Structures are given as structure tokens and as C-alpha cells.
Amino acid sequence: MITSKKIRVAVGGLLHETNTYATELTGPTNLEDLVVYSKEEMLKLKGTAMGGPIEECLENGWEIVPTVFRHVNTTFGMVSDEAYASVKEEIISILANEKPIDIFYLMIHGAGVVLNTADLEGDLAKSIREAIGPKAKIVSSTDLHGKVTDLIAKEYDFYTTCKEYAHVDLNPCAKDALRHGVQIFLGEITPIFRYKKIPILLPPSTTMLEGAFGAQIKEKCLQYELNEKVLNCSVMHGFPYQDTDFCGMYVLVTTNNDSELAESISDELAQWIWDNREQTLKLPPSVKETVAEVFELLDKKGIYSTFTAEQRKVHKPIVIADIGDNPGGGCTGDTTHLLREIMLQKACKIAFFNIRDEETVNQAIASGVGTTIDVQLGAKLDKLRGGAPIVCKAYVKSISDGIETIRGPMVHGMTFNLGPSVRLIIGEIDVIVQKGLGQALDDVTGRAHGVIVEEYDIVCVKSSAHFRAFYKEISDDIFMADSPGLTTTDVCVFEHKNLSYPIFPLHDNASYPIA
Secondary structure (H helix, E strand, O other): OOOOOOOEEEEEEEEOOOOHHHHHHHOOEOHHHOEEEEHHHHHHHOOOOOOHHHHHHHHHOOEEEEEEEEEOOOOOOOEOHHHHHHHHHHHHHHHOOOOOOOEEEEOOOOOOOEOOEOOHHHHHHHHHHHHHOOOOEEEEEEOOOOOOOHHHHHHOOEEEEOOOOOOOOHHHHHHHHHHHHHHHHOOOOOEEEEEEEEOEOOOOOOOOOOOOHHHHHHHHHHHHOOOOOEEEEEEEOOOOOOOOOOOOEEEEEEEEOOHHHHHHHHHHHHHHHHHOHHHHHOOOOEHHHHHHHHHHHHHHHOOHHHOOHHHHHHOOOEEEEEHHHOHHHOOOOOOOHHHHHHHOOOOOOEEEEEEEOHHHHHHHHHHOOOOEEEEEEOOOOOOOOOOOOEEEEEEEEEEEOOEEEOOOOOOOOOEEEOOOEEEEEEOOEEEEEEOOOOOOOOOHHHHOOOOOHHHOOEEEEOOOOOOHHHHOOOOOEEEEEEOOOOOOOOHHHOOOOOOOOOOEOOOOOOOOOOO
């Protein structure tokens, strides 16, 4: 790529995956609830999952104009109007002193909802457009659980999403989007964008399991991209855990100056997804069913404590994912259904990541390491779905500050402050209890307490799919358990008051195209 001037790329944004149903339980997301990288601090993102645009600028010699990047931490309720206004003002005020800007890479999730603005991503881009002018380009690559709106289609010059779930490709997809943005700015390509909205509420569907609906969709996108005129073909799974008029799946197709091709591919792919919508009804088993199956398998595999030294070298734990209480999707992280069920089974080494319970953490810290305490663990936030607190004695093994840097492929290198955490031993179960809300993206919350997952018979995690990026490398046996919670795969239990169209599988009269 030959340029006659140095490209100036501004980077910043607000990344928030909003579970509108969580707002009542945990409150809205306020400014202090968001992790912030301001100005030069954003350069620290280099080498992390979110560092794609930073790295692309450095690799090509483009000038970086860092503004402000704020992202969700442990609160997934709707973003407060005050917080949103503050973030916009932070970004716009920096841009006022940094003109001209050639490209703005907007760091967003795609499923952001503000209390009085359902389209966070579109509204934010519009404000940035007013600040940088019509000639500059705005680009982004989002999480695949996002949305597309008419405002988004208007304001973004290049808008795509990642393809993998778990999202191990956030970094390269961001770099690709920025490269295309520069090409557009230089007049080297002319993007034609078409999107199709499909009225399907899709429960979490990983791309990492052969035959899964998400995996099939990803492969179709990749096949379409073999056409050299196709700059990008992606599908947003959508985010079913929010009540807005943007619920559904989205096909996104961008070609190089070929509107007919963009239209035909988006039509064809959207129709295929709609015709195969019955696949979305294949839901995981309940907690009770999953635990029964796991312990049947354990009977065949044997217990780690009885293994020889050679057997232990090749041992891999069984993994159970509590997908109904996924903290990464806005759940409370304190439901007790899975923990209670495994406590009823025969004794074996089990690691449980994690239960959110501020009261119990404070109690354990006050009592101190090496003491035994009487606890009422969990089920304090979601009293409707969370089950009942587990009343038992627990040994306080260790205490951590809860500041963890992810080492797994999913959002690798990002640091989260989950609040102080403790390791409680209940029977032979090691339970990590934390104050903050964080899903088990890898094993770092346990490693901070000396828990080595390879030495356990069973590892339980609270996550829908992100955990797979790490645990598929250390386990051959991954099980899903659908518990009651704000991310249950039974999406029909959620009320949708703000939809203006029927949607599958909630409504029998749902149709595509949307009338």
C-alpha cells in the first residue's frame, strides 16, 4: 500500500454487552463500573485480544491518536445515561484537539444498550462522525453477539464482526477491519454493505464444536469469502438476553463495488439460516441430567487419587459448564444449582470456578486462612432463579486480591479486577468465591489460589462458550449444564415487550423476511 501522507488513526470507544434483564438485579452500569484506558494508556493493549488496531497502526507506521476506551467489567445492566454521556464527552473533547483524523477505529461490542438509547453503537458513531467530519472513515469489528441497525449501516464505512465463538479472533478481525478502512480512505476499494435481519433468538452456539449451528454458519461465511470481490462475510448471532427491537440474527456482507453480489449473498445466506432455524431448538440437558452423565463417565475413567504416577501424567479432567449462569452474559454468578447437585454425588476432587458472594468472602477474610466457618453460600442476588444458599461448613484455604490477567486465548492479556476472592474447601470440592462478577475464561482465578486444574477429576465453570478456548486444550470431555439463570438456553422464558415483529421460537407466526 503506497500512501502520500501519514495516515492518522484515532482509536477509542465503549464496549458493553448489555443484558437488560440484569438491570433490575444488579442495577445499571455507571461510569465507575467501567474499566478505562485513557489516551496513552491505550497503548498497553498491544499484545492483547483488544490490541488489534494498535498493533496494525504500529506495523504500518500509521499515526495513532488514542482517545478513551472503556469496557464492561462486572456489571452488565443497561448503561446509565450519565455514564454514556461522559464517555462520549471524553472521546469528543480529545478529538476536538486532534484534527484532522483520517480513520476512527471504534472499539465496541455490538450489543450495547443505554437506558434511553437502545442503539449505543449507532448513536456513538453518529457523534464521532459529527466531530471528525464526513471525509474521515469510521470502522469497527465487533463481537458476534451484536446487532446492525440502519444508523450503524449509515455511519460506519466498514462494519464487521468476529467469526469465532469463543471469540479467539478479536485481534485479527480488528486488524482486518482497520486495513480495509485505510484502503477505503485512500480510494483503493469501494465497499458495498448489505445486511439482513433474521427473526431468530439464537441461544449460545459455539463455533468450536463440529456440527454446531454456529460452526456451520462460520464455514459458510468462509466459503463466500473465497470470492475475491467479497471483502467480508459475517453473521452476528445476536444477543437474546435483552429486550429491544434489535433482537435477532444478522447477515453482514461487504463487497468491493458489487451491489448485486452483496445482495445475492446476503439473501442466500439469510434464507439458509432461516430454513435451518429448527437447529436452534437443540438445547443442552439440565444440571441433574448432565451431572448424572458425568459421574457415569467418571466411574469408567477412575478417580485421580487412585491413579499411578504414570496415569496422572496423562490425566485430563472432565469439564462441566454452567451455561445458565454465565457471568459474561450478565448473570449474577451466584446460582447454586450445579454446586448443590455435585455435592450430592460420591466424593472426588472437584474445582468450582466461581461463586459470587461478597458476604461469604468478607466472612472468610475476617475469620482468616486455616479456619473453618459456617457459610450460607450463594443465591443472594437472583432470588427467583438462583436456587437456595448452600448451608455448610467450609475451610478457608487461601485469600487473593482478585486482580487477574487472562492467560487463555479468549481476551488474552486483559486484566480484570474481580474483587477479593477466597478458596473454600467443602468436602473435597475447592470452591473459588469472589466479590466481583467474572466468568471462567481460563483457570487464573484458581491458579491464584494454588488450584492446578489438571489434578482434579472434575472442573466446573460458569460460562456459555468462552471457556472452550482454554479448556478444549486440557480436557477431552466437556459437558454443558443448562441451569435456571439469565443466560439459560431456553430463550422463551424471557419477556420481550419492545419487539415490533414476531420472532422464532417465541412466536408461531414469525416469518422471514420480516413483514
